[in-house]
Amino acid sequence: MLRLTDFIIDCPDTMKLAAFYSKVTGRPIKEGGHENWAGIKFGEIELAFVRVDDYRAPQWPDGEHPKQFHLDFEVDEIEPEQRRVLDLGATLQQDFIGPDGYGWRVYTDPIGHPFCLCRNKGVIWTDQGLIWPKHD
Numbered sequence: 001m002l003r004l005t006d007f008i009i010d011c012p013d014t015m016k017l018a019a020f021y022s023k024v025t026g027r028p029i030k031e032g033g034h035e036n037w038a039g040i041k042f043g044e045i046e047l048a049f050v051r052v053d054d055y056r057a058p059q060w061p062d063g064e065h066p067k068q069f070h071l072d073f074e075v076d077e078i079e080p081e082q083r084r085v086l087d088l089g090a091t092l093q094q095d096f097i098g099p100d101g102y103g104w105r106v107y108t109d110p111i112g113h114p115f116c117l118c119r120n121k122g123v124i125w126t127d128q129g130l131i132w133p134k135h136d
Contacts, residue, residue, distance in 0.1 A: 006039075008048045009069070011111055012055040014038040020110055021047060023088050024073070057112030060093060070106075071115040078105060081117050090115075 011017040018029045018038035030039040030046070039048040059065035075081040078097060082105060086092065090107040093114065097103040104118040 004045055006046045006048050007069075008050055009113065010052040010055060011049050011113075012051065013111075014049040014051050017109065017111060018049045020089055021049075024085055024090075055111070058114070059112065060106070060108060060114040067114050070113070072104070072118050073115065074121060075117050075119055076121070078117055078119050085117065 009017065014035060015029075015033060015038050018033060018040060022029050022040055025040065025042075025047075027040050027042065030041055033039065036051045037048065039046040056065065058067045060067045060070075073081075078101070082092070085107060089110040092105060092107055094106040095103075097105060097119070102119050104116045104120070106114055106116050108114050
């Protein structure tokens with residue numbers, strides 16, 4: 001049996017990127033972080049940051065410099081969260097929000113990793129497409 005314990009992100013400055021995601025998620029950086037390793041706990045899983053010499057940032061959506069991974073954050077409302085992450089240093093890349101307010105927006109963090117703010121609560125994903133929540 002295996003258990004996922006860590007999701008590790010390469011970066012040039014562990015404490016700087018950990019501080020960004022700490023502010024985005026509202027969770028503290030674990031004690032003991034340093035220039036080579038920092039982490040944020042999410043229950044049993046840790047979002048960790050490891051320093052890499054000669055770090056090369058992804059250039060989303062450029063396939064020559066692939067994204068490597070991305071994080072999705074479910075939010076109740078996109079607009080206030082967008083203002084907050086932009087103020088923290090994120091950059092808006094693409095908007096996939098439909099006229100009903102559901103969908104996602106793609107951002108990059110301060111060193112180029114893409115992440116999404118998603119408003120999909122109540123959406124059902126099927127092989128035939130999405131089934132959107134009914135509005136009164």
